[in-house]
Amino acid sequence: MKYFKSILILLLVFLGAQTFAQSRSELExxxxxxxxxxxxxxxxxxxTSKDKKVTLKQLNLLRAQIRLKEEKINTINSEIRLLDGQINDNVNQVRSLQAQLTQLKKDYAAMIRFAQKNQGSYSKLMYIFAAKDFNQAYKRMKYLQQFGEYRQKQAKYIEDTQNAIKNKLAQLNRNKLDKDHLLNDQEKEKNTLGTAQQKQAKAVSSLTSQEKKLKQDLAKKQRDAQKLDRAIKQAIAREIEIARKKAEEEARIAAAKAxxxxKEAPAAKTGSYLNATPEAAKLSADFVNNRGRLPWPVASGVVTQYAGREKYGVNVVVENTGWKLRTNAGGNIRAVFEGTVTLITDVAGSTTVLVRHGQYFTAYVNLATVSVSKNQKISTKQVxxxxxxxxxxxxxxYKSDNSLVEQDPKYWLAPN
Structure with a gap:
């Protein structure tokens, strides 16, 4: 039982190291x-800093950078907590292994003393011949054989335990060094976060001083956004109307045939007209099944504005729909899921592509170039x-269930 416990401890040490490595790898x-x-x-x-005039884009970038730095600090904190847990586990495992090693050495020393007392061939033969019958003599002979094998196994357990302690102590030292590096990294990141927050406060102050101009700029952006929103909603409404007429025509033909x-006329279909066909229903279901796992519309980029209310200055509040992102200049914009292009339009100088995924739609706004055409079927991640x-x-x-509801992308796109 003692030696089964030794094997179990060594196994737990190995499994713990594997789990820690996987979690650490994800954080890294x-x-x-x-x-x-x-x-x-x-x-x-x-x-953009070359332009002395503070702009909304600069402020949004500063806010995005602050969010990223805060998340990095939180990630470092998670790594430190993970390392602290690993260090405590390693210390406990070293103590357990050392206690196990002490007991193994004690038992092994007792066996050595016993073996030294009975090491001569004469003593072993006398031990066997002193048996009262052949059966007992055979058992004594097997005992001596098993005793020798057992002693060898115990020596191997001692060697394995010593190696495990050595490896654990080395890992413990690495963990402590890693923690020191992380603490230094955390301190540097906190300093740069403070600098970024100061820049943000300065930018907010500058924008506040020109609040009248800011309101005018935002009002124009809002008007452009409303025009685009109307164009998208009209395009989706047309898709719904086409699907409705098609569904009603199919129902009329089916009723006439019945x-x-x-025969009795088939029951009218319920739900979204956009899911009237098996293909559309399957596409919608596949889209929903990938909720939280959809690829980003860019291979590399950051969110500068999330959906929701955002405050600029003292009295200026903007209600954002969708996400505003920043990628590399001229970077590729790609579809987040397979579907069909239903609209390519230009509103207020902003080129937009609308893609239908069953009863769901995705819109890609402010494109410089477009590489697809209307009614074209496209695949996931296609540019x-x-x-x-x-x-x-x-x-x-957007989700359309015969009425249109815009969705927050953060619940649909995969974590970046």
């Missing part, structure tokens, strides 16, 4: 992505166009 991967996104915002801000055959020289574009997602 996320931190690498955050570093990449922070570097992108830095590069863009360095370019009447001619003396549909490119971003402009500033890399800004918008992404919107």
């Amino acid at each position: 991967k996320r931190k690498a992505q955050l570093n990449k996104d922070i570097e992108m915002t830095n590069n863009i801000l360095n370019k 009447k001619a055959e003396g 549909i166009g490119t971003a402009g020289s500033d890399g800004d574009f918008e992404f919107h997602l």
Whole structure:
């Protein structure tokens, strides 16, 4: 039982190290992505900082950078907590292994003493011949054989336990060094976060001082956004109307056929007209099944404005729909799911592509170029166009159940 416990401890040590490595790898991967996104915002801000006049784009980039830095600090904190847990586990495992090793050595020393007392061939033969019958003599002979094998196994357990302690102590030292590096990284990131927050406060103050002009600019952007929103809703309404007429025509034909055959007319279909066909219903179901796992509309980019209310200055509040993103200048914009292009339009100088996925729609706004055509079937991650020289574009997602409801992309797109 003691040696089964030794094996169990060694196994738990191995499994614990595997789980820790996997969790640490995921955090390191996320931190690498955050570093990449922070570097992108830095590069863009360095370019825009030449313009002394503070703009909304600069403020949104600063806010995006602050969000990224805060998330990086939280990720580092998660790594530190993970390392602290691993360090505590390692310390406990080393203590357990050392206690096990002490007991193994004690038992092994007792066996050695016993073996030394009975090490001569004469003593072993006398032990066997002293048996009262042949059966007992055979058992004594097997015992001596098994005793030798057992002693060898115990020596191997001691060696394995010593190696496990050595490896655990080395891992413990690595964990402590890693933690020191993370604490230094965390301190540096906190300092850069403070600098970014100061820049944001300065930008907000500058914009507040020109609040009248800011309101005028935002009012124009809102009007343009409303025009685009109307164009998208009209396009989706047309899709619904086409689907409704088609469904009603099919129902009329089916009812006429049933009447001619003396049968009862089939029940009217319920739900969205856009799901009237099996193909459309399947596409909608597949889209929903990928909720939270849809690829981003760009291979590399950051969100500068999320959906919801956002405050600029003291008295200026904007209600954002969809996401505003920033990617590399001229970067590819891609479809987040397979579907059919239903609209390509230009509203207030903003080129937009609308893609239908059953009863769901995605809109890609402010494209510099378009590489698809209306009614074209496209696949997931297919390039549909490119971003402009500033890399800004918008992404919107809608659900139509015979009425239109815009969705927040954060519940649909995969974590970046």
